[in-house]
Structures are given as structure tokens and as C-alpha cells.
Amino acid sequence: MDCHDCHQSCQPKRQKLRERLFDFGSKKLTKNNFSGDSQTTIALVGSPNVGKSLLFNLLTGTYVTVSNYPGTTVEIAKGNRIIAGKKVTFFDTPGMYSLIPITEEERVARDLIINETVDLVIHVVDAKHLGRMLNLTLQLIEAQLPLLLVVNMIDEAEKLGIWVDENRLAYKLNIPVVTMAAAEKVGLKKLIAKVADYVQSTPVSLTY
Ligand SMILES: Nc1nc2c(ncn2[C@@H]2O[C@H](COP(=O)(O)OP(=O)(O)O)[C@@H](O)[C@H]2O)c(=O)[nH]1
Numbered sequence: 001m002d003c004h005d006c007h008q009s010c011q012p013k014r015q016k017l018r019e020r021l022f023d024f025g026s027k028k029l030t031k032n033n034f035s036g037d038s039q040t041t042i043a044l045v046g047s048p049n050v051g052k053s054l055l056f057n058l059l060t061g062t063y064v065t066v067s068n069y070p071g072t073t074v075e076i077a078k079g080n081r082i083i084a085g086k087k088v089t090f091f092d093t094p095g096m097y098s099l100i101p102i103t104e105e106e107r108v109a110r111d112l113i114i115n116e117t118v119d120l121v122i123h124v125v126d127a128k129h130l131g132r133m134l135n136l137t138l139q140l141i142e143a144q145l146p147l148l149l150v151v152n153m154i155d156e157a158e159k160l161g162i163w164v165d166e167n168r169l170a171y172k173l174n175i176p177v178v179t180m181a182a183a184e185k186v187g188l189k190k191l192i193a194k195v196a197d198y199v200q201s202t203p204v205s206l207t208y
């Protein structure tokens with residue numbers, strides 16, 4: 001069975017892997033109130049300037065709240081959309097190159113997806129720099145986070161003669177992949193359909 005199809009049964013394995021990878025020591029993984037009453041929470045992550053915020057705005061519209069991540073001055077935007085009849089909360093995170101954080105922004109982005117109740121991670125990458133950006137995808141896969149890859153900016157990539165085969169990439173990585181040009185809303189419906197698939201296959205929000 002594909003890993004993204006078995007969110008419930010992967011949990012114990014996923015938590016053990018997280019503890020090994022990120023050395024939490026005695027720090028307990030707890031669910032906190034950051035995600036509110038949402039039925040599904042989704043974080044958009046990725047390097048700076050790949051289109052996360054643009055995509056976040058397309059997904060959530062105008063009613064977003066921005067607050068400091070607890071204990072930091074780093075701002076996280078949060079917005080909702082009803083998908084497949086469920087309230088889905090999206091988080092827009094600061095730019096992150098790796099799961100091993102260097103900056104405070106990277107640490108917050110990492111903590112949000114590792115420590116919080118995030119049901120699905122959407123990794124947004126720039127199609128022009130796919131090879132370089134897949135490093136983080138591989139780290140997210142290794143951490144056993146439920147993952148969907150958005151290969152954005154295909155409009156710019158195609159002008160440079162770069163074509164991304166989403167089915168082939170999805171097969172190779174064994175995760176869902178959507179190619180997009182968020183600036184032109186190309187691929188948005190496909191992305192929402194994939195999120196709907198996820199939401200429908202996940203009966204309850206995960207707790208740790
Ligand atoms: N051509 C093109 N530009 C895009 C696309 N997506 C985002 N952008 C632009 O890329 C820049 C960075 O986007 P932003 O959402 O701020 O990136 P973030 O740093 O990942 O949040 C902005 O000027 C966007 O308008 C896209 O698919 N195609």
C-alpha cells in the first residue's frame with residue numbers, strides 16, 4: 001500500500017522516525033491549539049520565492065489570520081477553505097531549505113510540521129530548480145510525513161524548455177504530485193481535487 005494511503009497505520013512508525021531523526025530527547029510531542037477546531041490541517045512548505053504565499057492566498061481567499069508562532073517573532077498565516085465538506089486549515093510557513101534548521105524561520109517551519117497537528121504537508125518547489133529542491137522532498141519522505149508535492153512555476157520552466165512529467169515523478173517518489181503555474185491559476189483545480197482525495201480518505205484528525 002502506498003504510504004500516502006495509510007496515514008493511520010503509519011503513525012507509530014512515523015513518530016519513532018521523527019524522534020530518531022530530530023532527537024527530541026525528553027521533549028514530549030503534544031497537540032496544541034494552534035490549528036483550532038479544523039478537521040484537517042495542511043502546511044505549505046518550501047524554499048523562499050517558490051510561490052507558497054501566492055498559492056496560500058488562492059486556496060484560502062481573504063479571511064486569513066496572521067499570528068506569531070508561540071515563543072517566537074516569526075509570523076504564520078492561517079486560513080480556511082471547505083474542501084470535500086470538511087473545514088481545512090492551511091498554514092503558510094516561512095521559507096525552509098532543509099529539515100535541519102539554520103535560521104529561526106526554518107526552525108519554526110520545521111516545528112510546525114513536526115510538532116503540530118499537521119495532517120498533510122504540501123511541499124512547493126520551483127520547476128526551474130527541481131533537482132536542487134527535491135532534497136527537501138526526500139527529507140520529508142524520510143520523516144514519513146504525509147506529503148503532496150506541488151511543482152510550481154511551470155510557465156517559467158516551459159519557457160526555458162524544462163517540462164516536468166508529474167505522473168512519472170509521482171511514480172518515482174511514490175507521493176502525489178501536481179504541476180502548477182499558480183500565478184495563472186493553472187493546476188489549482190487539480191490540486192484541490194488531490195486535497196479532497198486526501199480529506200476524504202482521512203476520517204479523523206491525527207493526534208500524538
Ligand atoms: N511566473 C510565475 N510566478 C509565480 C508563480 N507562483 C508565484 N509566482 C511569483 O513568485 C514570487 C514569489 O511568490 P511568493 O508566493 O511570495 O513565494 P514564497 O516566498 O514561496 O511565499 C511572486 O512574485 C509571485 O507572484 C508561478 O507559478 N509562475
Ligand SMILES: [Mg+2]
Nearest residue numbers: 052053054093
Ligand atoms: Mg511567502
